Amino acid sequence: MQNDTDFLLIGSGIGGLTFALQVADHGTVAVVTKKSDHESSTNYAQGGIAAVMSDKDSFRSHLEDTLQAGAGLCKRRVVEEVVRRGPECIQQLMEWGARFSLAEDGATLALGREGGHSHNRIVHAADLTGAEIERTLLGRINDHPNVRVFPNHQAVDLIMDEAGRCRGAYILDAESGRVDVFSAPVTLLATGGCGNVYQHTTNPAIATGDGLAMAYRAGAVVANLEFMQFHPTTLYTPEARSFLISEAVRGFGGILRTVAGERFMTKYHPCKELAPRDVVARAIDRELKLSGQPYVLLDLTHINPDRVKSRFPYIYRRCLEYRLDITREPIPVVPAAHYMCGGVRTGLDGRTSLPGLYATGEVACTGLHGANRLASNSLLEALVISHRAAAAAAAELRSAPAPKTELPPWDKGGSHDSEEWVLISHDRSEIQRLMWDYVGIMRSNKRLERARRRLNLIVNDIEDFYRHTPVTEGLIELRNLAQVAQAIIRCAQSRRESRGLHYTTDYPERDDRRGRRDTVLRRLRQG
Ligand code: FAD
Numbered sequence: 001m002q003n004d005t006d007f008l009l010i011g012s013g014i015g016g017l018t019f020a021l022q023v024a025d026h027g028t029v030a031v032v033t034k035k036s037d038h039e040s041s042t043n044y045a046q047g048g049i050a051a052v053m054s055d056k057d058s059f060r061s062h063l064e065d066t067l068q069a070g071a072g073l074c075k076r077r078v079v080e081e082v083v084r085r086g087p088e089c090i091q092q093l094m095e096w097g098a099r100f101s102l103a104e105d106g107a108t109l110a111l112g113r114e115g116g117h118s119h120n121r122i123v124h125a126a127d128l129t130g131a132e133i134e135r136t137l138l139g140r141i142n143d144h145p146n147v148r149v150f151p152n153h154q155a156v157d158l159i160m161d162e163a164g165r166c167r168g169a170y171i172l173d174a175e176s177g178r179v180d181v182f183s184a185p186v187t188l189l190a191t192g193g194c195g196n197v198y199q200h201t202t203n204p205a206i207a208t209g210d211g212l213a214m215a216y217r218a219g220a221v222v223a224n225l226e227f228m229q230f231h232p233t234t235l236y237t238p239e240a241r242s243f244l245i246s247e248a249v250r251g252f253g254g255i256l257r258t259v260a261g262e263r264f265m266t267k268y269h270p271c272k273e274l275a276p277r278d279v280v281a282r283a284i285d286r287e288l289k290l291s292g293q294p295y296v297l298l299d300l301t302h303i304n305p306d307r308v309k310s311r312f313p314y315i316y317r318r319c320l321e322y323r324l325d326i327t328r329e330p331i332p333v334v335p336a337a338h339y340m341c342g343g344v345r346t347g348l349d350g351r352t353s354l355p356g357l358y359a360t361g362e363v364a365c366t367g368l369h370g371a372n373r374l375a376s377n378s379l380l381e382a383l384v385i386s387h388r389a390a391a392a393a394a395a396e397l398r399s400a401p402a403p404k405t406e407l408p409p410w411d412k413g414g415s416h417d418s419e420e421w422v423l424i425s426h427d428r429s430e431i432q433r434l435m436w437d438y439v440g441i442m443r444s445n446k447r448l449e450r451a452r453r454r455l456n457l458i459v460n461d462i463e464d465f466y467r468h469t470p471v472t473e474g475l476i477e478l479r480n481l482a483q484v485a486q487a488i489i490r491c492a493q494s495r496r497e498s499r500g501l502h503y504t505t506d507y508p509e510r511d512d513r514r515g516r517r518d519t520v521l522r523r524l525r526q527g
């Protein structure tokens, strides 16, 4: 079956939905999304959105903080534009119905503080900012007659024509098991990140790098995948998937201590707990190795309990489920994979290197984050770039609407071999362990090489199985995770220095003479 639409959007987080609302007045929009409509990293964002919303703050200061975190690799023009357009995008979200936390005067926005920011500039809805954004955007989308959302529809691969133009995507309907053609002159990747490449991640299960892998297979330029951000503080408990303890907790006065009670960030950075994330994550990693303990502590017990409960109602409630009262006991925390700073290379208008294909949000690499993302700059980036990309895509559609033609149907593949699938499905946890142990916070030539060799074998096995088997959700994700892991290792091996989030014991220093460049990968398309 072929579905024709003007705009095909893959993903229903902040990136996809913001774009959808902007293009919906210019044509028909199909939003395909892997699980339910709100299931996305966006939905779990806690801290908030960074933007200059107070007279005491300035664009220059937000720009400088972003450049400082990015360790010499941010694109200045992109940072300037994203920072400058932040306030109007927040205003637009509020006009669409988003309710953010207010200061005590009940009129101005309450602005939180996070690591690396020299001013309070984090707009938030208590510690449920992302859920508020999803609620707002989905509410508007569901009212729009031009937009149709397809939950439980997973993109398998992009459809490229002979001229190298993206013409849509093959989409698996999870209920029927059928793969349909979705054809569109404009396709947007808004598929989020790839945290599930690692054993421990803050990301929800949907974050398997699908968009990145699809774009790479189609021949798009991808960049800077070695810069994977590890969030310093996730709840340490065997019972929960790495539950995030927001950086805003440290911004609110939370203190990091060893299990023995010693405050340790004073040894590592003048900003102590509010140092940039890479510094805090590495400091925790080092303290864990020094002490042999499995976690460090994040202490809020010196702060008035009522203030803690009212600022962090979600974190307070979730920790109580694990029998931990954060107003009385310090929180055991460990780092976990959190955010992909690299991705599909785009310009400020979300255009990728492939005609007809746009990307926005975490899947994209615009140059805003450089070698390390400043906290709460990702929701901001997704908002600003989606607005700009929507304007560019609508203009492209007006100037050259693509002819509607039949595209080749999906080739079903061979028959399913369930015994082999049992063998192959173990590869997922092997990849995740391998990436955690060898391509994590601290890297070395030896570890990366070991990971590369093992991954090559796994990728070949999966590819062979994939070619002879009808696709399923699990198989699509496994193939993508393996290819993304392989691409991360390639990028990491080619950076022979330590910069931002990439730290290797073989080259512990930053090398500005050779390292001040993006790491770029591009696979040549076959056929
Ligand atoms: P997502 O919101 O992840 O949405 C991706 C969408 O694509 C989902 O709908 C998914 O189902 C869909 N999808 C994926 N693959 C496919 C496929 N093959 N086919 C169809 N659909 C697919 N950033 C901040 O700036 N501030 C914060 O406070 C903050 N807190 C965070 C807290 C947590 C726990 C996490 C995990 C991240 C946080 N981040 C934060 C990062 C930020 O939330 C994400 O970078 C951002 O939400 C990404 O938005 P997105 O639209 O690109 O992707």
Ligand code: SIN
Pocket (backbone or CB within 6 Å): 045, 046, 047, 048, 245, 246, 247, 248, 339, 374, 375, 376, 377, 378
């Ligand atoms: C957090 O709340 O700590 C997450 C903020 C972010 O990832 O930007």
